Amino acid sequence: MTVALLDINDCNLQLWGSTRLVQSPGYALLEGSEYRFGSDARGRARLQPRAINNRFWWQLNTEALQPSLGPARHTADLAHAHLQCIHREGGEPTELLLACPGSMQREQLSLLLGIAQQCPFQAVGLVHRSALLGSLHGGNGPLFHLELQLHQALVTQLQADGKEITVQRAVPLPGCGMLQVQEHLVTVVANAFIQQTRFDPRRKAATEQQLYDALPSALQSLAVQAETNIEINGYRARVSNTDMATAGTRLFTAAADAVKKEAAGAQVIVDPLPAMLPGLHTHFGNLQVSDGDALWQAAQRHGGALVNRETALSFIATLPCLGGEQVTAITPEPVAEPEVIEPVSHPTHLLIGASAQALATHMDAAPGLSLEQDDRGWRLCDTAVVNGASCHAGTVLRTGDRIALGDTVALLIEVQP
Numbered sequence: 001m002t003v004a005l006l007d008i009n010d011c012n013l014q015l016w017g018s019t020r021l022v023q024s025p026g027y028a029l030l031e032g033s034e035y036r037f038g039s040d041a042r043g044r045a046r047l048q049p050r051a052i053n054n055r056f057w058w059q060l061n062t063e064a065l066q067p068s069l070g071p072a073r074h075t076a077d078l079a080h081a082h083l084q085c086i087h088r089e090g091g092e093p094t095e096l097l098l099a100c101p102g103s104m105q106r107e108q109l110s111l112l113l114g115i116a117q118q119c120p121f122q123a124v125g126l127v128h129r130s131a132l133l134g135s136l137h138g139g140n141g142p143l144f145h146l147e148l149q150l151h152q153a154l155v156t157q158l159q160a161d162g163k164e165i166t167v168q169r170a171v172p173l174p175g176c177g178m179l180q181v182q183e184h185l186v187t188v189v190a191n192a193f194i195q196q197t198r199f200d201p202r203r204k205a206a207t208e209q210q211l212y213d214a215l216p217s218a219l220q221s222l223a224v225q226a227e228t229n230i231e232i233n234g235y236r237a238r239v240s241n242t243d244m245a246t247a248g249t250r251l252f253t254a255a256a257d258a259v260k261k262e263a264a265g266a267q268v269i270v271d272p273l274p275a276m277l278p279g280l281h282t283h284f285g286n287l288q289v290s291d292g293d294a295l296w297q298a299a300q301r302h303g304g305a306l307v308n309r310e311t312a313l314s315f316i317a318t319l320p321c322l323g324g325e326q327v328t329a330i331t332p333e334p335v336a337e338p339e340v341i342e343p344v345s346h347p348t349h350l351l352i353g354a355s356a357q358a359l360a361t362h363m364d365a366a367p368g369l370s371l372e373q374d375d376r377g378w379r380l381c382d383t384a385v386v387n388g389a390s391c392h393a394g395t396v397l398r399t400g401d402r403i404a405l406g407d408t409v410a411l412l413i414e415v416q417p
Helices: 075-089 106-117 128-135 177-195 203-224 241-263 294-306
Strands: 005-006 013-014 022-024 028-031 034-037 096-101 122-128 140-146 152-161 164-174 227-232 237-239 267-269 285-288 318-320 349-352 355-358 362-366 368-375 377-380 385-387 389-392 402-405 409-415
Touching: 005 294, 013 075, 013 294, 022 075, 022 402, 028 075, 034 075, 096 128, 096 294, 106 122, 122 128, 128 140, 128 152, 128 164, 128 294, 128 318, 140 409, 152 241, 164 241, 177 203, 177 227, 177 237, 203 227, 203 237, 203 241, 203 385, 203 389, 203 402, 241 377, 285 389, 294 318, 349 362
Parallel strands: 005 096, 096 122, 140 267, 267 285
Antiparallel strands: 005 013, 013 022, 028 034, 140 152, 152 164, 164 318, 227 237, 349 355, 349 409, 362 368, 368 377, 385 389, 385 402, 402 409
């Protein structure tokens, strides 16, 4: 039986290990009396702002929802509906391992497990996402994890002793969330349009939404070149790395100060999302960007050691450093057949428009997009925007992944023989 992994970060909840990789940002859109979640809801945020809620994971509770949004009584109702949506999109896996950030309080974790009991799956594990990620690195001494959430950033300090890695503390960085950074980016780009074309994309909701939607591709381009063009409604403006770097200054400064206060010069692991922002590397001397599927890699390697089907779940914040036989250290007793998380299926074709190309061992699929195959599956040869997030070379691709190619989307599909 496959155990799927759900990473609960409201910028982009991700479900691995089922029939397909599911990515679903923490946005809820009310349409009539029904809700839409994820990318569909986020894509309407500027068009229907009063019908949107993006705080329900950050403020998970059972207090009356203010302002109200349809039939939901509180944020817990929205989280419940979002979990069900992700579960359906992921092929309805039977068992889920939940990876949660250190910003979730004890009461919120208890509420989450209560919500999961009302869902059509069994939660069989609850793990600190920073501990899971940090277990891939091991070593000795302090280690920090920088993650970006919608409404705040979080710096989590871990301590490794060569055998185990333990979460020490989590420091929230208010005012440094993705939404705040995004507003700075939008201001920079909108000013570029005004100065260069006299067109302000923020004056109409439709073009403002296009501006927000264009940011991931622009940041992906700026990761490999000094300047890029952004086109909206027939107008084109050029922005540079230098222009965009100012948007993350508050985040980078606050995170660097939090690290320096505890252990100057310590290694910092950063999620792929904040790594998209220009200027990050100039603030940290010992920085490593995690793989887009690093949590899934770690969960696979820990295997059944993270699974508990017999007793009440506890929040795992200490894990063995991965390597050798150490991963079995947290197993309370030997098991005859340990749970193994199975890999997801691999794509066979790349669909661009109405044309499907069969994947070869190494191929230049389109301008700016090269893929190669190894024993783990298909990987990117270059940096690219996959499912709305910047992914670096070497990222493993899965069936259902969407790769941005300017105004075109390339979809990885599996064609059955």
